[in-house]
Amino acid sequence: MSELRELYQSVILDHNRSPRNFGAVDDANRRAEGHNPLCGDRITVHLEVGDGDVIEDLGFQGSGCAISTASASMMTQAVKGKRVEDALALFEAFTGLVTSDPLEDPETDDVGKLAVFAGVREYPMRVKCATLAWHTLKSAMLESGETAKTE
Ligand code: ZN
Numbered sequence: 001m002s003e004l005r006e007l008y009q010s011v012i013l014d015h016n017r018s019p020r021n022f023g024a025v026d027d028a029n030r031r032a033e034g035h036n037p038l039c040g041d042r043i044t045v046h047l048e049v050g051d052g053d054v055i056e057d058l059g060f061q062g063s064g065c066a067i068s069t070a071s072a073s074m075m076t077q078a079v080k081g082k083r084v085e086d087a088l089a090l091f092e093a094f095t096g097l098v099t100s101d102p103l104e105d106p107e108t109d110d111v112g113k114l115a116v117f118a119g120v121r122e123y124p125m126r127v128k129c130a131t132l133a134w135h136t137l138k139s140a141m142l143e144s145g146e147t148a149k150t151e
Pocket of ligand 1: 036039040041064065066067068128129
């Protein structure tokens with residue numbers, strides 16, 4: 001696990017320093033806000049969903065800790081170009097991964113580069129930081145109109 005831990009730390013630093021897809025999206029047609037009161041992380045996710053339910057473009061805004069920012073950044077890269085249905089499946093795989101037992105081998109087959117977030121399992125307080133962007137993405141995709149809360 002130590003290689004994964006080092007990778008986790010360097011990926012978090014990199015994405016926190018230069019978040020990808022940060023900002024609003026001109027042609028966004030779905031939006032949601034999210035809040036993690038435990039840490040103070042706030043995020044808005046903007047989605048442009050086009051023909052065939054494909055996420056053509058997306059971006060995020062907000063302010064939060066390094067883990068919430070890095071997770072949002074990697075989330076946007078992971079779901080861009082995906083169908084909503086497939087992004088929902090990735091939501092399930094990712095939240096399943098980060099909330100799994102840290103003493104067991106992480107289930108990383110379906111999450112690609114997001115596997116580095118298995119490192120967050122050792123810090124239960126941080127799991128909500130890592131999942132905030134994903135819950136907010138889900139609210140936007142489902143157009144629930146609700147603020148995503150991690151509590
Ligand atoms: Zn946080």
